Amino acid sequence: MDLRLSGKRxxxxxxxxxxxLAVAERLRSENAVVTIxxxxxxxxxSAITALGGSGKAWGIVADVTEPRSLGNAVNGAAExxxxxxxxxxxxxGSVGGDLLDSTPEDWAATYAxxxxxxxxxxxxxxxxxxxxxxGAVVIIASITGWKAGPKSxxxxxxxxxIHLGIVLAQELGQxxxxxxxxxxxxxxLPGGGWERLQEQRPEQFATFAHDxxxxxxxxxxxxxADTVCFLLSERASAINGAHIPADGGQGRPNVRTFGRxxxxxxxxx
Numbered sequence: 001m002d003l004r005l006s007g008k009r010x011x012x013x014x015x016x017x018x019x020x021l022a023v024a025e026r027l028r029s030e031n032a033v034v035t036i037x038x039x040x041x042x043x044x045x046s047a048i049t050a051l052g053g054s055g056k057a058w059g060i061v062a063d064v065t066e067p068r069s070l071g072n073a074v075n076g077a078a079e080x081x082x083x084x085x086x087x088x089x090x091x092x093g094s095v096g097g098d099l100l101d102s103t104p105e106d107w108a109a110t111y112a113x114x115x116x117x118x119x120x121x122x123x124x125x126x127x128x129x130x131x132x133x134x135g136a137v138v139i140i141a142s143i144t145g146w147k148a149g150p151k152s153x154x155x156x157x158x159x160x161x162i163h164l165g166i167v168l169a170q171e172l173g174q175x176x177x178x179x180x181x182x183x184x185x186x187x188x189l190p191g192g193g194w195e196r197l198q199e200q201r202p203e204q205f206a207t208f209a210h211d212x213x214x215x216x217x218x219x220x221x222x223x224x225a226d227t228v229c230f231l232l233s234e235r236a237s238a239i240n241g242a243h244i245p246a247d248g249g250q251g252r253p254n255v256r257t258f259g260r261x262x263x264x265x266x267x268x269x
Contacts, residue, residue: 003233006031009081009132010232011074013037013064013121014091016047018189019140022221023088024051026229032086035077037062037070064091064117065109074124084128086232089118089161090140094154098258107153114157115164122168126175134176136232139165140224141183142253143245149253158183162243169241178240180231185247186254188218197255204255212251219248 010027014020015036024034028051035058036051038044044059051057058080062073078084092114096106118139129135143149145158165181172179188194198205210216227246230236 001235003030003229003235005086005229005233008032008085008232009078009083010034010086010088011037011077011081011084011121011125012088012090013062013070013073013117015088016040016043016059018192019184019187019221019224020088020090021047021050022225023090023228024057026222026225027086027232028052028057030229030233033057033081035060035081037064037073037077038091039063064121065112067120070117070120071124074121074128078125078128083132084125085132085135087121087125087129087135087137088140088228088232089121089137091117092140092142092154092158094151094157096151096153098150099152102151102153110153111157111160114154115160118161118164122172122179126172126177129177130175135178136236137165137168137172137177137179138228138231139179139181140228141165141181141243143183143185143247143250144253145183146243146245147250147253150256150258165243166241173240178237180236180239180241181243182224182228182231183243183245183247184219184224185213185245185250186218187221187224189221194218208252208255214249217248219246223248 015024016038037060041061048059060073062069064070095109096102139161141161142158144155145162162181165179168179
């Protein structure tokens with residue numbers, strides 16, 4: 001199926017590795033032009049080389065938790081590519097542990113890295129998307145945004161991202177901008193946490209994959225990327241304000257359970 005993405009100009013946060021890089025690779029395979037941002041310049045440079053180099057892909061060093069840095073990255077991407085048609089708010093992560101193992105500062109940092117970064121990136125991109133005649137946005141949330149699991153701050157931030165997508169689809173529809181959210185399940189990434197678990201606790205990893213996934217395996221980043229690219233494409237023009245779980249039918253969202261694996265700490269009284 002031709003996704004009609006050739007020539008489209010895409011900006012991706014957190015695009016130097018993992019799901020973000022997989023999305024960039026899929027977009028490049030559809031002949032889209034991409035700009036990715038990340039904090040690590042060396043990793044960013046390696047990703048750009050893998051994507052085909054300057055003229056086909058660009059990289060911008062930016063800290064997505066700093067509004068000025070992120071805003072400059074969005075505007076810089078529009079300048080380099082001559083506009084923006086597509087945006088993927090992919091950057092995310094967590095600071096601290098669950099509620100009793102975390103501080104207010106941990107929660108603020110986690111929200112800034114996830115939902116606040118997505119909101120600011122989209123806000124900055126709206127004029128560019130509007131000048132392009134409209135466009136499409138995908139926010140990358142998580143299975144823990146709709147199925148309860150550790151870590152508390154991360155899970156609730158991802159839930160906020162899901163609702164952000166629903167609300168912005170209504171708000172930005174007048175500008176012909178579609179907004180959807182994808183919630184990946186547990187995705188096996190080289191060098192990632194699931195690979196470390198498989199190496200360090202192979203029996204626990206195998207049990208989790210067998211018991212929680214109908215197919216008996218974790219997801220691949222290219223599977224998430226395919227879902228994202230379809231939603232970005234004109235083939236998905238009727239899909240707006242949707243939350244798409246790309247989790248392979250996963251059950252529990254995490255091998256951990258609250259307080260039972262690592263011991264939750266009660267705050268001092």
